[in-house]
Amino acid sequence: MKLYADLPARRAVQATGDLLLVAWVVGSVLLARLVHDAVMLLAEPGEQVNEASAGLAERLREAGSAVDGAPLIGDELRTPFDGAGDAADRLAAAGLDQVDAVETLAFWLALAIGVVPILLALALYVPRRWAFAREAAAGQRFVDTADDLDLFALRALAHQPLHRLARISDDPAGAWRRGDPDAVRALARLELSEVGLRPPG
Structure with a gap:
């Protein structure tokens, strides 16, 4: 908990x-x-x-x-x-x-x-x-390494308001699909802040 x-x-x-x-x-x-x-x-x-x-x-x-x-x-x-x-x-x-x-x-x-x-x-x-x-507590179980950020980046694409996603990239979904590490980390940070967690590393 x-x-x-x-x-x-x-x-x-x-x-x-x-x-x-x-x-x-x-x-x-x-x-x-x-x-x-x-x-x-x-x-x-x-x-x-x-x-x-x-x-x-x-x-x-x-x-x-x-x-x-x-x-x-x-x-x-x-x-x-x-x-x-x-x-x-x-x-x-x-x-x-x-x-x-x-x-x-x-x-x-x-x-x-x-x-x-x-x-x-x-x-x-x-x-x-x-x-x-x-x-x-549930989110903490999934944030062990930087590799886990992909899940939170995907959740950010589904949950975050469009104006926040637009600040990260002109094409946030494309950047996520390409595996752009900066975009993935920025998207994950948005979603992690919603549950009060900070990204690993």
Whole structure:
């Protein structure tokens, strides 16, 4: 696997692109954590309501138990305390529901802010890098000696734009058929630069 081009300018562009991708991923993760933490601040009132209400319910029930022993009217005195304790329990449950809702919101917001940009960047960047690595690795196997340049010269005749071929020769196909070494090398250099390789020798 050949990850980077032989040509310095293209190799620098590839390395810069890779570093920018890593920075994008790290930045997205940090932003997602920041958003998660910021949203979780909204859960603090719910947590406080839950704790205060649970404590209130416990104290009301204790008060109800204390007056329960009063002669004749103990049961009647306890009933309002138990009702108030049940109301405090419902308030505590509402506080917990708020905390759960905020946690769910924080999770999905962080996921959307972190994962979606990362997947988008990977989907746009990685296929191009993979295609380059595959082509460069395959091309590298065929470029051992100057004799191998003929294959790349032929590919240049088939793939390169006509204005580039015209710069090499008035008759690039004829020069290739005649085996003109300068024309073959120039044609091969055009095609090799497309896959980021330099000619041998």
